[in-house]
Amino acid sequence: MHIVITGGAGFLGQRLATRLLARGELRGEAIQRLTLVDQVEPPCPPSDTVDVAGRALDITEPGALDTVLDARPQVVYHLAAVVSSAAEADLDLGMEVNFDATRALLEGCRGRGLANTRLIMASSVAAYGGELPAVLDDMTALQPQNSYGTQKAMCELLINDYSRRGLVDGCVLRLPTIIVRPGRPNAAASSFASSILREPLNGEEAICPVATSLQLFVMSPAKVIEALIHGAEVPGEALAPFRAFMLPGITVSVAEMLDTLRQVAGDEALARVRHEPDPRIEAIVASWPARFETRRAEALGFAGDRSLHDIVMAFIEERSR
Amino acid sequence: MHIVITGGAGFLGQRLATRLLARGELRGEAIQRLTLVDQVEPPCPPSDTVDVAGRALDITEPGALDTVLDARPQVVYHLAAVVSSAAEADLDLGMEVNFDATRALLEGCRGRGLANTRLIMASSVAAYGGELPAVLDDMTALQPQNSYGTQKAMCELLINDYSRRGLVDGCVLRLPTIIVRPGRPNAAASSFASSILREPLNGEEAICPVATSLQLFVMSPAKVIEALIHGAEVPGEALAPFRAFMLPGITVSVAEMLDTLRQVAGDEALARVRHEPDPRIEAIVASWPARFETRRAEALGFAGDRSLHDIVMAFIEERSR
Known part of the structure; x- marks a missing residue:
């Protein structure tokens, strides 16, 4: 089992890596290789049994993920993103990182025939907006009122279409606002x-x-990490007809x-x-x-x-x- | 008043051009110029008062619409698209024509400061899909089960975001299935x-x-043309918070x-x-x-x-x- 994490130097990426190494297995298979990708070389949590590598890559560069995907990972966590207020401040940067790089990742999987590679992307509550009902559910429209949410919603559609076409095996988790994050304040509006x-x-x-x-609709870091693990393990057939849904915050x-x-x-x-x-x-x-009814996620076994x-x-x- | 129509050689483009010339005005202003753009040079309906021009352009070429947008049109009808079954047969072609060309058009408007240019795009019932309720409404999620619908849904999001940011004045009309089209059968699934x-x-x-x-949810060509005209005239403020909605079929x-x-x-x-x-x-x-409740469109004055x-x-x- 070879796993790739983009945004691997980030808070979620690091915590996910540590958790995966502690588990030692994913989808019933022993983890042999874990590749962390980020703008800066991600710290590699220690492991005796897993080949952990950190790669400094600009995922907006054409072909940036070529060598990573050439190794034919079975699971790719796509956590790299420009945060909400930064995407609002710079439309081009947001489009490049949040949308174009995701599209390039999908094309990279498609070009290599990685049809069975599970691609898990983090989407966001920011993808919702507009004249919303009091309680949202799995069929509530995404009418984002910010560029970050727009870009994430576009990625959701694209990942679903590539998965439907059998080009990759996608799963998009809309994350509630995560509290309490460790570290320092960042540029995210949340x-x-x-x-x-x-x-x-x-x-x-x-x-x-x-x-x-x-x-706010919130989830703890521990539950988000559990959800990311479960997102790799839930069967692809169960994810049709739409592979993006809100987690139970x-x-x-x-x-x-x-x-x-x-x-x-x-x-x-x-x-x-x-x-x-x-x-x-x-x-x-x-x-x-x-306020959400998260029936889809709950039926698929995700917990808050x-x-x-x-x-x-x-x-x-x-x-x- | 200068109006541009992409897909100007198509059935809707030609009919819209004829109707606009018969009206002579749009948004209370006399039409001075009408530019029809398509892959092949569109036939130009005759007019004594309006400067009508047909341009053969491949909108997937970088900068293809530069000279058209340099003329600073007040209204752009973006009807050019690869139809549903063709987009399903060729993912790349669909993405280039249906999505990338729309993005380039948005960027073209942004780059020229055409904040007040009304951009009207035709979207489709094909953008819906998945586990739908018996009757859909304006807040029903777009979970398309085909690539054409995916590409249109992505364009909707992008046009809304560019409009929200004040870069263009967008309005996306989701067209019901149009019957009875004149001419011959085409590659559209419908x-x-x-x-x-x-x-x-x-x-x-x-x-x-x-x-x-x-x-099927259907609308006649005559009502679709009426809706396209009205789509140019409905005030931008009334279109927030989301500038895409289903027409009343x-x-x-x-x-x-x-x-x-x-x-x-x-x-x-x-x-x-x-x-x-x-x-x-x-x-x-x-x-x-x-089956749809089309309250938004009806409140905005669109009729079926x-x-x-x-x-x-x-x-x-x-x-x-």
């Missing part, structure tokens, strides 16, 4: 959602750029997040959150829906978190390891 | 829908490749179509229809839904046909002119 919990828990200040009434308001922060870490932690409305962030995030409290406690526990 | 009426009415044989229980079964044929032209006309099931055609067309009988009588009347 960065604050982790920041307002993580920074105060680390004794630092955080900025909340949105109204506390704003609701939970609905939380910013007020509930701050309340959980106070419960877990007290008033002084809560006081570290400064409220500084940012209309640019609010405009993007407020267009993302927060039990509660916001569990998510926060898991972050605290992990941080102290 | 070609039979016109053929089984048109050929018998012309005293010729026709082949029906699908079950008579199959339902009517739901008819193949059995009803054959029954109307018999009512209008008798048993001998009906006997000219040979039933020869074609699984390839049936597979494509059966994935297209036939009254009955199948009217559609057939209009074809007979027109043919005899």
Whole structure:
């Protein structure tokens, strides 16, 4: 079993790599090779049994993934992306990285006859937008109100079509907003959602750029990694007729997040959150829906978190390891 | 007022050009110039007042539309496309013509600051598919089960995003299956829908490749042309948050179509229809839904046909002119 992860230096890529190595197998086969691809050479988690390699590649360059795909991986995790606010700030960059590179990856699989290679792409709640119903389901239209979501929605369509044509075996998981991400704030419009919990828990200040009434559909890093693993293992036949769907997140308001922060870490932690409305962030995030029926994902065996409290406690526990 | 029509040599392009010239104005402005673009030089309907030009261009060539867009048209009708069964037979051709050329057109508008140019694209019922509800509405997901529909759905997303960013003023009309088209059968999977009426009415044989229980969502050529005109005139503000929607067709079964044929032209006309099931055609067309609530289009002032009988009588009347 040879697995490739694009965006392998990122938070999800690194965590997925570590988890795959700990498992040692995927789809019932021992993992022999794991290739991490990113703009910068990704750190390689240690392994005694698996050949782990990090490759620095610009996936927007023509043929960038040629040698990686020549090795005929059975599973490709396509996590590389320009985040939402960066894609909004630079249309060309977003199109190149988020759309054109995905298309090139599909063409690379097609050209090599990698019909049975499972390609798992991360899509996003940002692909939804417009005049949405109160509760969304698997047949709710994608009418994104931001360029990142537009590019992801286009990739979903293309991966589905290539899979339907038998050119690759695609599976697209629409990720809820991930909280609590470790590390530092980034350019994603949703960065604050982790920041307002993580920074105060680390004794630092955080900025909340949105109204506390704003609701988000969230999932913990641990559950996202579980979903990515399951995305490689769910049978291709079960994924027809459309290979993209929302993962089962939970609905939380910013007020509930701050309340959980106070419960877990007290008033002084809560006081570290400064409220500084940012209309640019609010405009993007407020267009993302927060209530879903995720029947498709659940029927396929994907599972979500039990509660916001569990998510926060898991972050605290992990941080102290 | 300068108007451009891509696919200008096609059935819709020619009919639209004739109608525009008969009107003499669009959006309250006198039409001064009409440019028809197609692979072959489009015939130019005569006009005393309008400068009508036909241009033979391959829109898949880089910069093909440069000189056309340099003239800064106020309205661009983008009707050029590879039809459904051809796009299914040749993925690359479909992607180049249906998707890449549309993207190039958007980029051409963006590069010239044509923010106020109304770009009207024809999309299709073929963009729908998957596990559809009994009656579709404006928020039903596009999960196309054919490459033509995939490419059109991707264009919808891109046109919406470019419009949202203020780079162009887009409007995408999802066309029902058009009956009765004049002329000869073509490579479109839906070609039979016109053929089984048109050929018998012309005293010729026709082949029906699908079950008579199959339902279609249809619109007459006259109503489609009316919708294309209205698509240029509806205010841009009214089109947000998503600039693509289904036009108000009517739901008819193949059995009803054959029954109307018999009512209008008798048993001998009906006997000219040979039933020869074609699984390839049936597979494509059966994935297209036939029942819609088209609230968005109706609220925006788009109108459909009254009955199948009217559609057939209009074809007979027109043919005899």
